[in-house]
Amino acid sequence: MDRRLWASAALNVVITLAELVGGLLSGSLALLSDAAHNFSDVAAVALALWARRLSRRPPTPHHTYGFKRAEVLAALANAVLLIGVSVVIAREALERLLYPTPVQQGLMLAVALVALAANVGSVLLLRRHEKDDVNVRSAFLHMAQDALASLAVVAAALLAHTPVGLYVDPAAALIVVFAVLRSGLSLVWETLSTLLEGAPPDVSLEALLDDVTTAFPGATLHHLHFWQNGPGQRLLTAHVVVSEALDGRAIECLFAEIKVFLHDRWGVAHATLEPEVTGCGETKILASWDEERSP
């Protein structure tokens, strides 16, 4: 899969260079904004590949979780970059709306068409593996959005010589920037949630508890923690009250079943369960830090 991501990055380098030169020569801000956007895409893919390599390194005595969080940090850095680029271009576009500058239509259209073709190529490249991997899926969605942005630039080029032509170029730039800003902000939100030990966004803790309680009526969970180390690596810890009648071996069997259940139905890669018979005094689902400090 990495090879496809590399190929998509290489395509993006070509688009970026073509749009940068074409944008400067034709005076089209829409092209330049798309160039900046595609450049940030290259950075994103390079960052993702580097982070993925790092995240595959096994845990060490000092980093017992391994390096999965590197992917989250890389995504956050990328999002900040995207937002920075968007703000610069949006400012320029607003200025152009006030003081319109003519663009060179032929060159702009040619480059925009090349960019559109390359973006569509990228989409096709990533489409086949779209469902396998959340990173590839997000890259795919992103490329699809890029193809739409390129289409907007093509439309702006076609309209360049109409009476509204002077305003279409910065307007298209704003549309491109708006899309980038939106994905940048949602990426910041998502990564910050992970860094704040948030539960996976698509999971409701109540639903998970209901599910476990229904499947294992003999086990009552409290003091639950549920978080993710990085994309696709979910962790859970809980206290579990079990019947006094169970011996150690029976508890081990029960917990093994619960762990398989959590893995298969809720994607929990790493569950740590603490058995209790009389109970630790806590009954709430969520732990409170004060209680945790006492023995």
Ligand SMILES: [Zn+2]
């Ligand atoms: Zn993009």
Ligand SMILES: [Zn+2]
């Ligand atoms: Zn407890």
